[in-house]
Amino acid sequence: MSNHFDISTCPVCDHTEFELFKKVPDWLVSKELFDIHRCTACNFKFTSNAPTEVNVGPYYNSEEYVEHSDTNKGLIYSVYHKARELMLRYKLHIIKKRVEGKKVLDIGSGSGYFLNHMMQNGYDVTGVEISEKARDLCFDKFSIKANVPQDFLDKKLGNDYDLISLWHVFEHVYTYEEYFDLFAKSLNNKGKLILALPNSNSADADIYKEHWAAYDTPRHLWHFTPHTIEQFARHRGFVLERKYRLPLDPFFNAMVSASYKDSFTFLPITMLKALWSYLVSLIQLDKSSSLIYVFRKA
Numbered sequence: 001m002s003n004h005f006d007i008s009t010c011p012v013c014d015h016t017e018f019e020l021f022k023k024v025p026d027w028l029v030s031k032e033l034f035d036i037h038r039c040t041a042c043n044f045k046f047t048s049n050a051p052t053e054v055n056v057g058p059y060y061n062s063e064e065y066v067e068h069s070d071t072n073k074g075l076i077y078s079v080y081h082k083a084r085e086l087m088l089r090y091k092l093h094i095i096k097k098r099v100e101g102k103k104v105l106d107i108g109s110g111s112g113y114f115l116n117h118m119m120q121n122g123y124d125v126t127g128v129e130i131s132e133k134a135r136d137l138c139f140d141k142f143s144i145k146a147n148v149p150q151d152f153l154d155k156k157l158g159n160d161y162d163l164i165s166l167w168h169v170f171e172h173v174y175t176y177e178e179y180f181d182l183f184a185k186s187l188n189n190k191g192k193l194i195l196a197l198p199n200s201n202s203a204d205a206d207i208y209k210e211h212w213a214a215y216d217t218p219r220h221l222w223h224f225t226p227h228t229i230e231q232f233a234r235h236r237g238f239v240l241e242r243k244y245r246l247p248l249d250p251f252f253n254a255m256v257s258a259s260y261k262d263s264f265t266f267l268p269i270t271m272l273k274a275l276w277s278y279l280v281s282l283i284q285l286d287k288s289s290s291l292i293y294v295f296r297k298a
């Protein structure tokens, strides 16, 4: 059995020919070099030599893996934690506009801030989280017991959901086919699927190239663009209803990317680059650093 997670057919268009797009180091943990290939037909990009799912654990062992940790040290992380408050309100605003009903399943619920915010606003929340440490944090902080992914895969978490959300999570999911199949089965007919994903076609990806923080190899397997995620979802019975930019992501990405690029970074220059990316996204939504995609069943 191969130590690598092999993709032989394009998950977006079923094409079988790929070319090397970029070699990107794992800046965060192992410093190993990984390959990103792209489909020669539809341009979908993916990490082509990521470890298999059973071997990927050690690549998530980082105190700095902010999505999974809850420390509050350093400028980037204190900004991140303050920004989270703002983003929780923004997410709720979008959900109120686009989702009917209150039954929510959040996959990759982390330490539970989103679950808690939704619960406080009258939603009935269920969380799924792979990291035991994050599940414990979620319970200690908010008394919400998140489930292990296997419970979702075994269909133990019920159906008739009004919303299934994955905030910067789906790019990590190995068994994408199984997950999409279950999204369709777990949502009711009016239910919405919300995916927040980094955009490998963004203005800041263009600026930082292999240092772009959101390539995050080998943890990020899929490097979607607005075009490829729309095709990917349509292929699996979901229609894109609306896209939104995540307005703070260019700033967060720029700070992390700059730190990968140079040991010394001059913050005003980094912020100017981030501002540039943000301004480009105001004119061209599809150049946004990250986007929130709202899908409904076809």
Ligand SMILES: [Zn+2]
Pocket (backbone or CB within 6 Å): 010, 011, 012, 013, 014, 015, 039, 040, 041, 042, 043, 044
């Ligand atoms: Zn393709």
